[in-house]
Amino acid sequence: MGAPTVTQVADGTYLVGGTEVNWTVLTDGDAVTLIDAGYPGDEHLVVESLRSLGYRPEQIAAVLITHAHIDHVGSLPGLLRRGTFPVHTSEQEARHARREYLEQATTLDVVTRLWRPGYLGWSLAITRAGxxxxxxxxxxxxxPGPGPLDLPGHPVPVPTPGHTSGHTCYHLPEAGALVTGDTLITGHRTSPVSxxxxVTPFFSHDxxxxxxxxxxxxxLAADVILPGHGPAxxxxxxxxxxxxxxxxxATR
Ligand SMILES: [Zn+2]
Known part of the structure; x- marks a missing residue:
């Protein structure tokens, strides 16, 4: 499992790589905003990424979700046992996160593709991560309302339905960065290109x-992308x- 990879992209703005998925940490004084939270098995990696930047889970001001797939919300139940913080996303995606419905590729979708390059190693790694x-x-x-959120990094939610119906990207105007979740990624173990x-179409709802x-x-005014998968x-x-x-x- 190893250690998380923490990459600083701007003042107080960090992209963290966990198990085949990323999250973003925005720091300001003694508080942090966490955007996405990895797989269930990434809980200790999330905590370790905060610790490496000098923070504890108790200092999370809020967690923002790009979308409620297991690789982006997995560690949240565990984190919520370590600290008290609100969890925000779009109205639609909040219902998805509460599992009033589920828009996610099934195990069968993955199993039928295991012969393809990269899928077997990837699926073993993510299965271990829960x-x-x-x-x-x-x-x-x-x-809580439209526009920039009153949180470390002042993220601005950008509705980007497709990968899931309530998917949200987060614009960070002060950092000139854009957290793109799974709307726009830069690499994946199952993808032949970097x-x-x-994301491969079958992973996306629409x-x-x-x-x-x-x-x-x-x-949007940003010159660095912080994706859900792949490097900055x-x-x-x-x-x-x-x-x-x-x-x-080209791949259609
Ligand atoms: Zn993802």
């Missing part, structure tokens, strides 16, 4: 809507979205 567990987050609530790309959400991201990516957002569109068209 990918088949049933996690719900009853604490998930909609954002750099900006869409691949066409995911593609359309790139139009929402494109005009620096460069004009327009080029990143164009590359992702091209690759999506």
């Amino acid at each position: 990918a088949t567990k049933h996690v719900r987050v009853p604490e998930a609530r909609p954002f 750099g900006p790309q869409l 691949p066409a809507a995911t593609l359309a959400s790139l139009d929402v991201l494109e005009p 990516h620096r460069g004009p957002l327009k080029e990143a979205t164009a590359l992702a569109r091209e690759r999506a068209a």
